[in-house]
Amino acid sequence: MTAILFIGLIVLLILGVPIAFVLCGSSILAILTSGDIHGAIVIQRMFSGSGSFTLLAIPFFVLAGNLMSVGGISKRLVNLCNSLFGHISGGLAMVAIITCAFFAAISGSSAATAAAVGTIIIPEMLHHKYDKDFAAATVASSAELGVIIPPSIGLIQYGVATGTSISDLFMAGFLPGIFICLVLCIVAHFMCKKQGFEPSKKATHQEKIQALKDSILAILMPVIILGGIYSGLFTPTEAAVIAVFYGLFVGLFIYKEITLKDIPKILSDSAMTMATVLLIMSASTIFGWILTKLQIPQAVAKGFLGISSSKYIFLLLVNVLLLFIGMFCEAGAAMVILAPLLAPVAVTLGIDLVHFGVIMMSNLAIGMMTPPVGVNLYVVCDTAKVKIEGMFPYLVKYFFALVAGVLIITYIPQLSLLFVNLFGK
Incomplete structure (x- = not known):
């Protein structure tokens, strides 16, 4: 069997x-x-796998991300970041990365972040004579923040698969996400300095104030979502519902960039994305049940422990495994397959499951910008009209920077657990 x-x-x-x-x-x-x-177990397990209350957060976060993308949030975030950082060497590249971090705190999706930010910032970078392959590679690499910085769909999937607190996972993902954002900004700065890409004109004090005023409602959205979750005011699922109503209200009545005609398409796009996620989650339930019945997690644990009983060696092997798997398997799917296998080993070795979830997500996120499956690459290729092979020299530099960042996150658990220890229950 x-x-x-x-x-x-x-x-x-x-x-x-x-x-x-x-x-x-x-x-x-x-x-x-x-x-x-009996074959009926397939239907029973798949049905139970999609019946979790926690999973309700995913469709609402997907819908909120689409509402804010169409409603002009990404455009205003780009303008704000450009007014603050655009004049620095590599400023527009840093603007792309920081905007992806902001948008990640709204959408929870890497592909949505790449699409929303890429369509605005890539043409702007080309206008300032940035290399189009570099522009595309920068957005593809930084959009991975969409599945690390909360609310993260991948972390929700991990929490459901392992029974770990979603709120704790969201708190744990915040600092590592910001840290990776800083790593990418440093790499982009030095690459741009070496290439001599042209920065934007320095914004005046008045222009900065105006950009902040225009984007204040965009900035408030992640503050409301994450602040409410971290303070215990509402659950991640309730936060997702609030995000939808906030996004709809702002897009319809304040920014007025969403019309009633746009809503059916926003709903259908969100439904398609959610249907894919839920189908994977329900299918993974029966797969996971069979793994448990066959005692495969125990066998995997014995295999890893047979190599070494050191948690540091185990974490290194997990990093290598996940980086490899991430190149060939979509991050969400890899998470629901591997989390039930690897989490028991982590527990045996005394590794905090919240920290381990951030490690898994950070590794699998890199797969979003590595061929052959890297979905971010295909999104930005279409936006920038480039080919993956043209981006490759830049992608390699970002890749090694991201791997270094993940290793730091892996071996310095306080980076993930600081907020959990301070504010967790």
Whole structure:
């Protein structure tokens, strides 16, 4: 049964079958060959896997991100960041990175961040004679912040898969996300300085004030969402609902960039994204149930512990594994498959599950900007009209900077756990 499960998984992945059908299909094959499990368990487990109250946060955060993207939030965030940092060498690249960090605190999605920020900042960078491959690589690399800085859909998936507090995971993801943002800004600054890319004209004091006034409602959104969660005023799911109403109100009545005609498309786009996520989550439930029944997590734990009983060696092996898996598997899918396997080993070695969730997410996020599956690459390629091979020299530099950042996050747990220890329950 174990062999059939993993052979089916690998064959279906190679054939390019969508990941939800890969998980479900390999599980059904394993059940059919077992002879002692009723097929109805597939429907039962898939239904229970999508019935979690916590999962309600995902569709609302997706919808909130789409509302704010169409409603002019990303444009105002770009203008604010440009007025503050655009005059520095590599300023527009730093603007792209910082704006991605801001938008990440709204959307929870890497691809949504790449699309919303890329469509605005890439043309602006080209106007200032930045290399288009560099511009695209910068947005593709920094949009990964969308799944690290809370609210993060990937961290919600990890929390559901491992039974870890979503609020604690959100608190844990904040500082590592800011840290990675700073790492990317430093790398971009030195690359631009070496290439001699032209900075923007320095904004006047009045222009900075005006940009801040225009974007104050955009800045307030993540403050309301994260402040409410961290203070215990409302749960992540309730925060997601509040974000939707806030985004709709601001876009319709204040910025007036959303019309009633836009709403059906926003809803349908959000529904398509959510349907994909929920299908993966429900399919992963039956896959995870079979893994547990076959005691595969215990076998994985023994395998890792057989290599070394040191948690530092284990974390290094996990980093290598996740970086490799992230190149070939979508981050959310990899999270729901691997979290139930690796988390028990982490617990055995005394690793905090909240910290481990941030490690997993930070690693898998890098896969968003690495071929062949890196979804951010395809989003920015379409926006900037470039090819992946042209971006490669810049992507390599960002990649190694991100790996260095992830290693620091891995081996300095307080970077993830500081806020949890201060404000967690």
